[in-house]
Amino acid sequence: MQKHKTLIRRLLIVVISLSVFVGGAIFYVSQLRTTLLSELRTNLMQTAEANARIIEEDIHNEIKTIDSIASMLSNNPSTDAKVLIKDVKDAKENSDFLRFGISGLDGNCYTTDGQKFNIADREYFQSAIQGVSMFSNTFTDVIGKKDINVFASPIYHDGKITNVLFASMETETLSEKLLNETFNDQGFSDVANEEGKIVISSHSKNRKQSIDSITKLNFVDNFDVSQMKNEKTGVEEFITPDKEHRYLAFHRLDINNWYILSIVPSNVVSTQINYFLKMAIVTWLLLAVLFIAIIIYIYISRNKADKKMEELVFYDELTGHYNYNRFRLKVQALLDQGVGNEYTLIEADVRDFKLFNEIYGYQGGDKLLCIIMNACEEQCTKEEACSRISGDRYILLLHTKTEEEIIKRINHIIEAIKYASKGMFSMFNLEYKIGIYMIEESDKDIGKCHDRCAYAKKRIKDTPETFSFFSHEMYEMQLDEKRMESLMESALEASEFKIYLQPKVTLKDKKIHAAEALVRWNSPVYGLIPPYRFIPLFERNGFLEKLDMYMIEEVCRVLENWQKEEKMPIRISVNLSRMYIFKPGFANKIVELVNRHHIEHSMIEFEITENVIYDHSEELRSIIKELQHHGFLIAMDDFGSGYSSLNMLKDIPIDEMKVDQVFFRAEKENKERSFEIIKGVLSMAKSLHIHTVAEGVETEKEVAFLKEAGCDEIQGYYYAKPLCMKDFMEFYHTFQEEDVSL
CATH class of the missing domain: 3.30.70.270 (Reverse transcriptase/Diguanylate cyclase domain)
Structure with a gap:
């Protein structure tokens, strides 16, 4: 089923990829055609513009020639047209002009070919006597009956216009001079006035049909001559009577509001465009073949790779079974x-x-x-x-x-x-x-x-x-430990670990001279957490060292405050763990910490469990002696809980022995034997000058027995459970003032 889905997904990817590829190819070819057509239109307009510049330059040059001759004639003192015409006969012989003529201000003229007539009504005459040289529109010569164009220029004598010089040129001659074939001799040019009438017509072999006005052309986009008046340049497509498509590019001349028209068959353009389009299509087809070949190759390779991958991913190489x-x-x-x-x-x-x-x-x-x-x-x-x-x-x-x-x-x-x-x-x-x-x-x-x-x-x-x-119970216990681990560092920084003191009552005077510091975790999340829930965890993860150092410093602060206030001069015992006591420099670290608070070292007692002593007796002996050298007291905690307690007494110089509560929790039939053992232990400790404390004392009978057996101090619920600082101080003052009896 999964393989089937994978195959369908891959086929879908291939189809989408091919669709995108084909769509991209079509879009590219379409965009290429649009771009090429745009470039063609630009080229056509640039060709028309270039032709316009040439025509304008040639006509202006001819006007300059006429202006030069008129300037030369100004040097002749005569203003008689008949006299002046003789001076321009040579100019006629060396030019393409049909004739030159000179008139007076009345319009009567004489020409180089012996003609005499009046030109007073001609536009070019009117312009010239106003001091403006001119090139005329096309009109029919009254003499030769051919289309001509006239160049005219004023003649000055003593700063005043006295005559007009004009030169006639056949429009056909002008066409041969100005209009050339375009687009590799496949196109041609005409000149039209602003009404669309052809004023200078090309005699190119490419014309194929004669037209006298572009208004008669069949434009594809319904182009109108009025649009040409509003535009300086442009390109339009039209269709000839024999259904041939042609492009007409126009550009306005700065002469007589004429337009140069460049006409080229569309097949000339389409040939170029089709060439590029064919090249593009062939390229895309080759890419498509390559693309399909790559897809086929990838598909085959992927199938092989999938089979290999399945072997690697889903099979155990050693056993040959699914992994x-x-x-x-x-x-x-x-x-x-x-x-x-x-x-x-x-x-x-x-x-x-x-x-x-x-x-x-x-x-x-x-x-x-x-x-x-x-x-x-x-x-x-x-x-x-x-x-x-x-x-x-x-x-x-x-x-x-x-x-x-x-x-x-x-x-x-x-x-x-x-x-x-x-x-x-x-x-x-x-x-x-x-x-x-x-x-x-x-x-x-x-x-x-x-x-x-x-x-x-x-x-x-x-x-x-x-x-x-x-079981969920054991799992919740693990989760609970993980939660405590995540909170322990921040709890230490927030001082959530609190000191609780359990008093040690001296049996001789029934007063409190010492207490054991115990830790409780007052969590804002979980409330008051007893030590049995977090101490074993902290021993395993190493956090207990930080906690114990924090507790020692807190004990030092309490003793320092009591010392300043001159009250409650009692010693406090603190537990040490085997996980850090053997680290190099431990004793010096303790000394430096206590010295910062300026308290008597004898006010602090360190409790060490029996199993620590058993595991590292030689190393521990050295550490204990160093701590005792600095005035600290050392107590052996849980004495009697192990099997080598008596043997350790001869090796470890302790100051205090804490008899384990296991002796008081013995079965009824073993109770008397336990009490006899306690008597022996207490007697032996007294002979070794070791201070004794009994832990876990809960009944009046146990207190009476311990007093009779010679125990120095008792600690247990009979007098008080571990108390917070506030409750301990109240209990201490109340207890010290009472006459406590057994």
């Missing part, structure tokens, strides 16, 4: 379907597998791992699953829910392993650690289920037990 990744997918699918609560998750490993490898080598170890996996696979049904996680760790999903049935199934697997390995590993007794979690209806995550399964197995790591079922 943990595949196992997770199957279990997660069951959880997603909501039927996970019908199953049980089991994690198991071989006890002392490293030792097994030492005995049988890695080959033997690998062989055992394969035997275990094969046995698990054989014992599992189709709806169940199993895999090796790593090393000797295995995980199983069994379709069963009762503890009895679960253990029965697991024992079947163990028996199958024994049977398959019979006679192979006789030097090693195969044992297992097995954690079991019965999946609940609310479970939706395989990771969470596995964590609980692994946690159950971890609980029996250092025990001889084989099976461990997960």
Whole structure:
């Protein structure tokens, strides 16, 4: 099913990719055509503009020529047109003009070809006598009956206009001079006036048809001559009577409001455009072929890679069975379907597998791992699953829910392993650690289920037990410890750890001369937390050293305040832990800390448990002597709880012995024996000049016995439980003032 979905997804990606590719190609070709057409229009307008500049320059040059001749004639003192015409006959012979003529201010003229007529009504004459040289519109010559254009210029004598010089040129001659073929001799040019009438017509072979006005052309976009008047330049497409498409580019001249018209067949343009479009299409087709080839290659390579990846991702190379990744997918699918609560998750490993490898080598170890996996696979049904996680760790999903049935199934697997390995590993007794979690209806995550399964197995790591079922109670205990770990640093900074003092009552005078400092955690989140919940945790994670140093400093502050206020001159005992007492420089660190508060060292007593003394007697002897050298008192806590208490007394120079409450909690039949032992211990301590304290005293009978046995101080609930500072001070003052009797 998953493979089918993957195939459909890949095909969809290919189809989308090809669609995007084809769409991109079409868009590119379309944009290319638009761009090429735009460039063509630009080129046509630039050609028309260039032709316009040439025509304007040629006509202005001819006007300058006429102006020069008129200037020369100004040097002749005569103003008689008949006389002056003789001076321009030579100019006529060396030019393309049809004739030259000179007139007086009355318009009567004489020409170089012997003609005489009046030009007073001509526009060019009117312009010239106003002092403006002019090039005329096209009109019909009255003599030769051909279209001509006239150049005219004023002639001055003594600063006044006396005559007009004009030169006529056949329009055909002007056309040959000014209009050239364009676009590689495939186009031609005409000149039109602002009404669209052709005033200078090209005789190009490319014309194919004769027109006298562009108003008669069939424009594609309904172009009108009136639009040309409003624009200086432009390009329009029109269709000839024989259905040929042509482009007409126009550009306004600065002469007579004329326009240069450059006309080129559209096939000349389309040939260029089609060439580039064909090249673009061929390129895109080649890219499409390459793209498809790459897709095919990727598809084939991906299939091979997927198969290889599946082997790497879902198969265990050692055992050849499905691995943990595949196992997770199957279990997660069951959880997603909501039927996970019908199953049980089991994690198991071989006890002392490293030792097994030492005995049988890695080959033997690998062989055992394969035997275990094969046995698990054989014992599992189709709806169940199993895999090796790593090393000797295995995980199983069994379709069963009762503890009895679960253990029965697991024992079947163990028996199958024994049977398959019979006679192979006789030097090693195969044992297992097995954690079991019965999946609940609310479970939706395989990771969470596995964590609980692994946690159950971890609980029996250092025990001889084989099976461990997960329970929410033990898990909540772990979570509680994690929460406390997350809060401990900030709690220390916020002074949430508080000193509680439990008084030690001296039996001789029934007064309080000492107290033991105990810690309580007053959390704003969890309330008052007793030490049994966090001290073992802090011992394991190393935080206890910080806490104890904090407690010692707090005790020093209390003693310093009492010393300043001259009240409650009692000593306070503080517990030391074996986790940090043997660190180099420990004694000096304590001395420096206490000295900062300027208190008597004898007011502080350090309690050390018996197990610390037993583990490091020689090192501890040196540390204790150094602390005693600085005036601190040393007490052995929990005396009698171990098996070597008496032996330690000869090696460790303690100042105080605290008799463990275990003697007072003895069974009824052992009570008298316990009391006799206490008597002996107290007598021995007295002979060694060791101060004695009895812990855990709760009854009047125990107090009376201890007084008779010679105990120096008692500590316990008979007098007071551990008290906060405020309550302790009230209790102290009240107790000291009372006549306390037994």
